[in-house]
Amino acid sequence: xxxxxxxxxxxxxxxxxxxxxxxxxxxxxxxxxxxxxxxxxxxxxxxxxxxxxxxxxxxxxxxxxxxxxxxxxxxxxxxxxxxxxxxxxxxxxxxxxxxxxxxxxxxxxxxxxxxxxxxxxxxxxxxxxxxxxxxxxxxxxxxxxxxxxxxxxxxxxxxxxxxxxxxxxxxxxxxxxxxxxxxxxxxxxxxxxxxxxxxxxxxxxxxxxxxxxxxxxxxxxxxxxxxxxxxxxxxxxxxxx
Numbered sequence: 001x002x003x004x005x006x007x008x009x010x011x012x013x014x015x016x017x018x019x020x021x022x023x024x025x026x027x028x029x030x031x032x033x034x035x036x037x038x039x040x041x042x043x044x045x046x047x048x049x050x051x052x053x054x055x056x057x058x059x060x061x062x063x064x065x066x067x068x069x070x071x072x073x074x075x076x077x078x079x080x081x082x083x084x085x086x087x088x089x090x091x092x093x094x095x096x097x098x099x100x101x102x103x104x105x106x107x108x109x110x111x112x113x114x115x116x117x118x119x120x121x122x123x124x125x126x127x128x129x130x131x132x133x134x135x136x137x138x139x140x141x142x143x144x145x146x147x148x149x150x151x152x153x154x155x156x157x158x159x160x161x162x163x164x165x166x167x168x169x170x171x172x173x174x175x176x177x178x179x180x181x182x183x184x185x186x187x188x189x190x191x192x193x194x195x196x197x198x199x200x201x202x203x204x205x206x207x208x209x210x211x212x213x214x215x216x217x218x219x220x221x222x223x224x225x226x227x228x229x230x231x232x233x234x235x236x237x238x239x240x241x
Contacts, residue, residue, distance in 0.1 A: 037102065040179040044221065045079025045100040048182065051216035052081045052098065057208035059085045065095065071114060075183070076105020085205070094205050095187035103161075106183040107171035111144055111155045120146035120153070128167045129156070129199070131207050139210055140167035143199060145190075154188040154198035156206060163214045165206075182217075184209075 054061040067082040077099035086093050099106060112122060124145035131139040141158040158165045161178035168174035175181050186205050190198030 037179040041078040041100060041102070044180045044182070047217050047220055048079050048081060048098060048100050051213075051220055053209070053212045053216055056212040058087050058089045059094075059205065059208060060088055062086045062093070067097065071109075072099070074114065075099045075109040076101040078180075087201075087205075092201055093189070094202065095185075095189075096205075096209070097185040097187065099183050100180055101183065103159075103175035103178060103181050104172050106159065106181050107175070110142075111146065111157065111185070115146040115153070115155070120148045120151075123147040123152065129203060131203050131210075133207060133210060135211070137164075139165035139206065141165070141203070141206060142167045143202070145198075150191070151189070152191045152198075154190045154202055156186045156188075156199075156202045157183065158206070159183050160218075163218045165210060184213075 061083050063084040065082045065084055067077075067080055072080060079100040081096065081098040084093055084095050110126075112126060116122065122144065124143075126142045126144040129141050129143050131141060133139060139158060141156045143154065143156045146153045146155060158167055159171055159175060159181050160166065161175055161181045165184075166174070171181075184206070186202045186209075188198040188202045188205075190201075193201075
């Protein structure tokens with residue numbers, strides 16, 4: 001009898017392992033989510049389009065820029081912003097690119113994958129930077145440098161599903177509980193800049209942008225959710241009008 005039971009142990013363990021992997025995969029791909037992911041993505045994309053600021057601090061939008069359709073597809077972007085801003089005090093220009101997507105899609109398309117395919121080489125591996133904000137909180141970003149003959153770009157990127165901006169080690173896991181996330185890139189052309197200036201300018205741009213982004217997008221989302229909750233509470237039983 002003992003020998004018979006022992007023979008089942010590997011089978012039981014293998015079954016448990018398959019169940020665990022399936023559960024994790026279900027979270028990654030949003031299969032087990034109870035929220036309406038499509039509706040959340042649509043709403044958050046509309047909030048991004050309506051609320052993303054054209055002016056904040058010393059920065060002013062100078063152009064809407066075209067986004068590569070293949071890049072948008074690779075990023076799983078349901079909504080996006082692609083613009084160029086100028087600092088009116090210094091004349092420095094920065095590109096900003098924001099996508100609204102699921103955590104799985106947003107995390108799978110990072111600069112170290114897309115810029116080399118566009119002819120850039122990685123001049124500096126990504127690393128995490130922490131930005132102190134005026135309200136006493138902090139934002140995390142990744143930063144990296146990419147070069148090709150005659151051009152050097154400093155790319156900073158970060159993720160947020162609420163008002164907390166993060167640079168998670170494994171974004172698709174750490175953000176998996178959210179149906180939709182924003183991924184923000186700040187792109188600094190540091191060709192001809194002094195060493196370190198591109199990072200400094202990019203970090204300041206994000207520090208200036210985040211408070212206004214949070215006010216216009218995340219706080220608007222909170223008000224919308226509160227309105228929906230109030231409507232649900234006031235609806236008569238059975239859903240009759």
